Amino acid sequence: MGHWIKQGLLYALPPGGLHPKLLTHAANPLPAHIADDVYRIFFSARDSSNRSSVGAVDVDIGTRQIVREHSQPFFEHGPTGSFYADGVSIGNCYEVGGTRYMLFMGWQAPTDGHWRGDIGRLVVRSDLTLALNSPTPFLGADPIDPISLSYPWVINASTDRFRMWYPSTKTWDAGNGEMLAVLNVADSADGHQWVRKGLGVPYELGRAQAFSRPNVLGDPIAGYEMWFSYRGGGGRSYRIGYAVSPDATDWELRLDDVGIDVSREGWDSEMIEYPFVFDHRGRRFMLYNGNGYGKSGFGIAELVASEATTGRGAR
DSSP: OOEEEEEEEEEOOOTTOSBTTBSEEEEEEEEEEEETTEEEEEEEEEOTTSOEEEEEEEEETTTTEEEEEOOSOSBOOOOTTSTTTTOEEEEEEEEETTEEEEEEEEEEOOTTSOOEEEEEEEEEOTTSOEEESOSSOSBOOOSSSOSEEOOOEEEEEETTEEEEEEEEEEESOOSSSSOEEEEEEEEESSSSSOEEEEEOSOOBTTTBOEEEEEEEEEETTTEEEEEEEEEOSTTOOOEEEEEEESSSSSOEEOGGGSOOOOOSSSTTSSOOEEEEEEEETTEEEEEEEOGGGGTTOEEEEEEEOTTTSSSSSBO
């Protein structure tokens, strides 16, 4: 597997934010390639009422320099009563018939109940602006996912199959003070209509039971890898986890092989979460959040072979 060499904090919102809807946090980083080494990295930022909208910054991955900081949100949380009224947490992008879509978790936080989520979908236009695909959830609650859905990730698993992984909350307290949010799976032949299959990745109560933001890379020949953030109870904060599969169906947790952990001090010393792994010019990178669920910004790490350096999860 190798391990990840941290290359530092890549971006954090300036004091006072960029916009009333982009005041704090830069969570759930999602890179979209523009040209050469430049990516538009979308993220979820919050307003004064803790409602998240989508912002973006253009970054040169080669030099780690900010090319452009966008002062306006690309997509705002919805009106009162909508399934995304209290926030938008972005997952990943995929293409169907020449149209690129971005999936997201839409938050609802009623004053008289527990927060919950549904999955929504945005259209990514050719100029990388965003538009809501439908005012109703793309995937909402049903008997398989009765409580809350979040952080979707889709791959084109074959010529006639799309596959989605997403956390599904089974209970807000599994008996150890921590929620049970497992990684469920769904399949689609056309990228639009989905058949939910239930549990897709194993979990371990007390160790890995609260999953968020899975992301998957691989192919049928080399096999598949998954990264995600997770908690296990006992008050421990998020860590980044790892799993492998030969066929994108049967997964094995390999939490000890992830190759990255919290730092001894600094912006990611308390937690690390919401990874996004991508390949660029033959190198593999991870964007991820640190302290405060993205309040401290997002950083970047690069995967290196275990033989090349010593130590795991370099600080």
